[in-house]
Amino acid sequence: MNIRLICCAALIRLEMLYSIELALSHARTLEAVSDTPQLDCQLLLAHLLQTRREWLLAHGEHPLAQHEQASFTRLINRRRIGESVAGIIGRKEFWKRSFKVSAATLIPRPATELLVDTLLSRFSQEPLRLVDLGTGAGNIVISLAAERPAWQLFGLEKSLSSLEIARENGKEFAQIAWLAGSWCASLAPESMDIVVSNPPYVRSGDSQTFRRLAFEPAMALKAGVSGLDAIRIIVSQGFDCLKPAGHILIEHGNDQQEEVCQLLQQAGFSEIETFRDLQNINRAVMAIK
Numbered sequence: 565m566n567i568r569l570i571c572c573a574a575l576i577r578l579e580m581l582y583s584i585e586l587a588l589s590h591a592r593t594l595e596a597v598s599d600t601p602q603l604d605c606q607l608l609l610a611h612l613l614q615t616r617r618e619w620l621l622a623h624g625e626h627p628l629a630q631h632e633q634a635s636f637t638r639l640i641n642r643r644r645i646g647e648s649v650a651g652i653i654g655r656k657e658f659w660k661r662s663f664k665v666s667a668a669t670l671i672p673r674p675a676t677e678l679l680v681d682t683l684l685s686r687f688s689q690e691p692l693r694l695v696d697l698g699t700g701a702g703n704i705v706i707s708l709a710a711e712r713p714a715w716q717l718f719g720l721e722k723s724l725s726s727l728e729i730a731r732e733n734g735k736e737f738a739q740i741a742w743l744a745g746s747w748c749a750s751l752a753p754e755s756m757d758i759v760v761s762n763p764p765y766v767r768s769g770d771s772q773t774f775r776r777l778a779f780e781p782a783m784a785l786k787a788g789v790s791g792l793d794a795i796r797i798i799v800s801q802g803f804d805c806l807k808p809a810g811h812i813l814i815e816h817g818n819d820q821q822e823e824v825c826q827l828l829q830q831a832g833f834s835e836i837e838t839f840r841d842l843q844n845i846n847r848a849v850m851a852i853k
């Protein structure tokens with residue numbers, strides 16, 4: 565056998581040896597950045613091969629082609645420097661659906677499902693008008709639309725690229741109007757029954773959080789020195805755009821509940837109610853005009 569044939573055979577053999585099982589062993593290299601390195605690794609490989617995690621686990625011997633190995637290494641390297649799996653694959657599950665996300669949108673968080681859960685448990689099918697301020701990928705307002713067809717909904721966002729993603733995610737819901745704007749500035753007085761928002765609430769000096777969330781848009785996070793700049797505006801403008809007896813529901817940071825309650829009280833809201841998320845952390849406040 566000539567030497568070239570031997571080398572070729574060896575290369576083919578090497579390629580054959582790079583199996584799904586071997587690729588998934590890269591999970592070890594993600595331990596420093598992730599609490600779920602194995603899951604992350606499986607999701608990235610499943611995304612690359614356009615298959616399901618279950619299929620990967622049942623086909624550990626399956627070989628990866630050389631171009632697949634190279635692409636997988638690139639995905640793993642992105643995760644290794646801290647980009648989230650959702651950011652890399654461009655999708656995130658929230659409530660009961662999968663949402664397209666991009667570098668312009670905040671990646672929806674499980675804690676924010678508290679807002680959806682609270683509204684669905686308090687308000688039934690009767691028609692009402694609700695605005696979601698800072699809609700991001702549209703995850704809150706779209707989740708509500710899917711469960712409450714009679715509601716008239718507005719997804720409002722300042723970032724036009726984010727609004728574009730939200731519109732695409734919600735294209736099957738004619739009951740949602742997508743509005744570009746800054747908080748309630750463009751909304752008519754006393755036009756809404758409910759104002760809901762997961763606004764930016766990270767303090768500008770919280771460099772540790774900004775480092776951890778370096779791949780997320782600053783506009784979705786930054787809220788001045790106190791972390792309350794956006795909430796302060798939403799509380800005051802929200803009061804004006806709510807109908808009498810309308811409700812406001814706001815997500816906030818771990819240690820901001822007391823201050824948010826004070827802001828609501830000062831603005832004239834009453835019946836202030838506080839909520840904890842699934843991790844038992846203070847996470848949202850609701851009040852009535």
Ligand SMILES: C[S@@+](CC[C@H](N)C(=O)[O-])C[C@H]1O[C@@H](n2cnc3c(N)ncnc32)[C@H](O)[C@@H]1O
Nearest residue numbers: 670672698699700721722746747762763764784
């Ligand atoms: C924390 S993110 C929430 C995204 C989404 N609603 C969610 O819960 O996953 C805050 C959102 O507010 C938007 N935003 C920031 N400033 C705004 C403003 N002045 N008016 C409207 N939206 C704004 C950001 O672009 C971002 O999409």
